[in-house]
Amino acid sequence: MFGTLTDKFSDAFKTLSGRGKISESNVREAMEQVRAALLEADVHYEVVEKFTAEVQTQALGENVIDNVRPGEQMIKIVHDELIKLMAGEPPEDIQGDAPGLGSTSTQSGAGEIMFVSPGPTIIMMAGLQGSGKTTTCGKLAAHLRKKGKSVMLAAADLQRPAAVKQLEVLSEQVRDEAAGDKTIGFYSEPDKVAEYGKAVGAAVTVCKNAVKQARAENIDVLILDTAGRLHVNDDLMGELRQVNAAVNPHQIYLVIDAMTGQDAVNSAKAFHDQLEIDGVILTKFDSDTRGGAALSVRHITGAPIRFIGVGEKLDAIEPFHPERIASRILGMGDVVSLVEKAQEQVSEEEAQALQEKMAKGKMTMDDFLKQLKTIRKMGSMKSLLGMLPGIGQQLKNIDLDESQINQTEAIIQSMNRDERADVDLLSGSRRRRIARGSGTNQKDVSQLVKGFEMVSQMGKQMSGMGMGQRLKAMTGLGGADMAAMAGGQNPFGKTKGSTSQKPKFKKRKKRK
Amino acid sequence: MGLFRAAFDKIKTGLAKTRSGVAVVLGDQPLSPTLIKQLERELIQSDVGVKTAIELTKDIQAGWERGEIESTGDAREFLIEQLIAYFPQEDRTIHFEDRNVGPTVILVAGINGAGKTTSIAKMAKSLRDEGKTVMLAACDTFRAAAVHQLEVWAQRLGVTVVKGQQGGDPAAVAFDAVEAALARGVDVLLVDTAGRLHTQDPLMRQLTKIRSVLEKKLPGAPHEVILVLDATVGQNAVNQAVKFTEATEVTGLFLAKLDGTAKGGIVIAIREALNIPVKFVGLGETPDDVEAFEPEKFIRAMFEG
Numbered sequence: 001m002f003g004t005l006t007d008k009f010s011d012a013f014k015t016l017s018g019r020g021k022i023s024e025s026n027v028r029e030a031m032e033q034v035r036a037a038l039l040e041a042d043v044h045y046e047v048v049e050k051f052t053a054e055v056q057t058q059a060l061g062e063n064v065i066d067n068v069r070p071g072e073q074m075i076k077i078v079h080d081e082l083i084k085l086m087a088g089e090p091p092e093d094i095q096g097d098a099p100g101l102g103s104t105s106t107q108s109g110a111g112e113i114m115f116v117s118p119g120p121t122i123i124m125m126a127g128l129q130g131s132g133k134t135t136t137c138g139k140l141a142a143h144l145r146k147k148g149k150s151v152m153l154a155a156a157d158l159q160r161p162a163a164v165k166q167l168e169v170l171s172e173q174v175r176d177e178a179a180g181d182k183t184i185g186f187y188s189e190p191d192k193v194a195e196y197g198k199a200v201g202a203a204v205t206v207c208k209n210a211v212k213q214a215r216a217e218n219i220d221v222l223i224l225d226t227a228g229r230l231h232v233n234d235d236l237m238g239e240l241r242q243v244n245a246a247v248n249p250h251q252i253y254l255v256i257d258a259m260t261g262q263d264a265v266n267s268a269k270a271f272h273d274q275l276e277i278d279g280v281i282l283t284k285f286d287s288d289t290r291g292g293a294a295l296s297v298r299h300i301t302g303a304p305i306r307f308i309g310v311g312e313k314l315d316a317i318e319p320f321h322p323e324r325i326a327s328r329i330l331g332m333g334d335v336v337s338l339v340e341k342a343q344e345q346v347s348e349e350e351a352q353a354l355q356e357k358m359a360k361g362k363m364t365m366d367d368f369l370k371q372l373k374t375i376r377k378m379g380s381m382k383s384l385l386g387m388l389p390g391i392g393q394q395l396k397n398i399d400l401d402e403s404q405i406n407q408t409e410a411i412i413q414s415m416n417r418d419e420r421a422d423v424d425l426l427s428g429s430r431r432r433r434i435a436r437g438s439g440t441n442q443k444d445v446s447q448l449v450k451g452f453e454m455v456s457q458m459g460k461q462m463s464g465m466g467m468g469q470r471l472k473a474m475t476g477l478g479g480a481d482m483a484a485m486a487g488g489q490n491p492f493g494k495t496k497g498s499t500s501q502k503p504k505f506k507k508r509k510k511r512k
Numbered sequence: 513m514g515l516f517r518a519a520f521d522k523i524k525t526g527l528a529k530t531r532s533g534v535a536v537v538l539g540d541q542p543l544s545p546t547l548i549k550q551l552e553r554e555l556i557q558s559d560v561g562v563k564t565a566i567e568l569t570k571d572i573q574a575g576w577e578r579g580e581i582e583s584t585g586d587a588r589e590f591l592i593e594q595l596i597a598y599f600p601q602e603d604r605t606i607h608f609e610d611r612n613v614g615p616t617v618i619l620v621a622g623i624n625g626a627g628k629t630t631s632i633a634k635m636a637k638s639l640r641d642e643g644k645t646v647m648l649a650a651c652d653t654f655r656a657a658a659v660h661q662l663e664v665w666a667q668r669l670g671v672t673v674v675k676g677q678q679g680g681d682p683a684a685v686a687f688d689a690v691e692a693a694l695a696r697g698v699d700v701l702l703v704d705t706a707g708r709l710h711t712q713d714p715l716m717r718q719l720t721k722i723r724s725v726l727e728k729k730l731p732g733a734p735h736e737v738i739l740v741l742d743a744t745v746g747q748n749a750v751n752q753a754v755k756f757t758e759a760t761e762v763t764g765l766f767l768a769k770l771d772g773t774a775k776g777g778i779v780i781a782i783r784e785a786l787n788i789p790v791k792f793v794g795l796g797e798t799p800d801d802v803e804a805f806e807p808e809k810f811i812r813a814m815f816e817g
Contacts, residue, residue: 261746
C-alpha cells in the first residue's frame, strides 16, 4: 500500500533534504514532482491542484528556505496538509518549527459510530458494484460484536444473484467465528429476489420489515446491505432515496474501492449529493493502491473516511486514522497501529507469563512457536516492519521470505515434546530426524537451535524488560512522542540512526 | 469477428450515460493556452495516465506553436489519430480448440469485485447464442455464496455448472470440470476463479496451480486466460494486469463496468503499459451487455461524443 507514492515523495524531498540552503525554485521543483506523483497515484486532479498550491504557499510563507533544516520543515508541511486532506480539519501546531514531524493528534472520530438508544441504530451501506459492500457488512458486524453490540444483517440486495445467500453465509460466519457473544441476526425475503432491473423498489419493503424485526428482537445495530448500483442509474438511485426516506438510517456509509481511478471518484460525489452520506469505508486497502482515493474522497464528498478494509478475513477492518496514514505515506512508520495490533493478539497475562519464563531462561521451543504464530496473525512480516519508522524505505526492495517462517514452524513441529522443552537433547541423529520430518536439512535445524539459544540467553540478560512492559511503554507514547521517534531523524535521509534501529528491532520481535 | 455482435452505438451510449467526456475538444474553437491546459486536465481525469496525457498535450502545444493545430477540432483529430496508432492490428478473437480435439478452456481471473462472475455469464450467453455448448466451472470456493451466484446464472442461461465444496481446493474443481467437459463433449468450459488481490502472493500461486492443473489434464488448455478488469479502477489496473500475467499468462482482457465511467481512458493506459489486447467490454448488468472491443470506434466515442 502506498509504496510508489512514498518512493516518489522521497525522491521529491531528496532535492531539499540534506541541504543547508535551498532556493524558491528548489521548492517549486520539488512540488512539481509531488504533483506528478499524486496524479499518478490517481488522486483527483482538483485535489492535487489545491494540495500543491496550499503546500507551496505555506512553504514559501513559512520561510522554509531560511530554515536550518528545510527538508524536514517541508516534510512537516506536507504531512500536515495530507492529514488535513484526509481528515478535513486543520492540524493543530503549524507555526511551531519543532523538528517533530507528526505532531498532530487530529481525531476524526475514526471508526466511531454514534449509537442511538433505544436501538436499533440503522446503518445503510451503498456503493458501486464490486466495491465490497457485502463483505464489509460482515466485517462491520464482527467489529460491532467485538464492541458488545448485537447486530442484524438485512439483505436488501435483490439484484445480484446469490447476494442474499452470501450475506446469510457471512452472518453465520460472524456468529461462529467473531469475538463476542452477542446475537448476530439475519433478515431476508428471498422471494423478492428478481433479475436485474426487475426488483427495483422491493428493497424498500425489505428494509422496512427488517427494521420491524430488529426492533422486535431488541437488536442494537441493523446493517442494510443494498445492491451495487451506478450513480447514473436513476431508477436504482431512486430506490436508495426511497429506502432512505422510509427507514431513516442513522448512518449511511458509502463503500469505495481504494483503487478507484480519477473518474470514478466523481461517483462518490453523486452518491453524496443524493443521500448525504455520513462516512466512507475504503475497501481493498491491502492492495498496492497508491492511495489516490484515500486522498481524494474526503475533499470530493466532504464525508470522513471511517474504516478501511485490509484483507479477506472477517477481522480485516480497521478504523481510519488520517494522521497514521499520512505518516505511512511519508515513510514515517506507524508505531501506534503496530502496538494496537500486538495488543489484540497478546493478552497481558500471556505476556507476563512469558516474560517470567524468559527471565529465568526457561523459554521453550513451544513458546517460541507460539510467538511466531502470534506475529503471523498480526499480518505479513513486510506489512508489520513497514509500520516501523524509517524502515519502509529500506524495505521496499527486500523480498521478505515468509516461507522462512513456515520452515521454522515446520522444524519446531517436527520435534517431540521433550525436545521442545529442552533443546540440549538435540543430538546429531535427532537433528537429522527433525530435518527429514520438516523437509529441511540439518544445517537449517542447527541454525534454528543456535538462534534460539542466543535469543533465550538474551532474554535472561534483558529480564525485566519483557514484552508486556515494552508494550505498556509503547502504548504510553502519544502522537508527539511517536513523532519524536520518527523525527529527529529525517525519514528520507539515510542517517545512522535509522539504519541501526532496524536490526535491533527485528531481533526484539523474534525474541518475544 | 463473428463471436460478438459489434454494435458500437452501445458503447457510445454506455459512455454517454455519464458523459462529461474530454469535452474541451468536442466543439471547434480556436485553441489557446487555457484550452490546452484544460485539455491536459481532462485527459488526466479520463484515466489515460499522467505520462500519456502530458505527452499528448505537449505535442498539441508544439503543433499549435508551429501553426499546424489551430482549433480544438484539429486537436481532436490529432488525438484520435495518435491514440488509434496505439492499437496496432492485433488478434482480438477467442482462440477455439478444434472441436474434434476437445473443449476450449477459458480461465477467468481478476481481483475481488472486478466483475468476473457477471462477465462469465455474458461470455456464456454469447457463446451459447452462437450455438456452442457451454459448461461453467465454479472454482471460487472461497467467497461466501460465490458458487451459488454462478449456479443462478447457469440456471438462467441453461448451461451446466461443475462445482466443488465451499472451502475446497479450487484446482481440484478445475480438474473435475475438465473431466466433465471431456465426458460430455461440451465446446467451451469457462473456469470462474475466486477474486484475489494481485498483491497476495499465495493466492496468485494458487492461480498458477489452477492453470497448471488445467494444462496437465488437457494439453493445450487453458486456450484463453481472460483477466477481468474494473474500468472504474485507476492506474492500478496496470499493476493488476502485470501481476496476473506473471502468474498465469493472460491472453486477453475483459474490461467490465465500462458504463460506470465517463471516459474509459484506462484502456489507453493499459495499452501503453502492456501488450495484452482488450477482447471484450462489459456495459451493464444483463448478460446481453457485452461487446467486442474495437479500438478505433472506442477512441472516436471518447472524443466525438
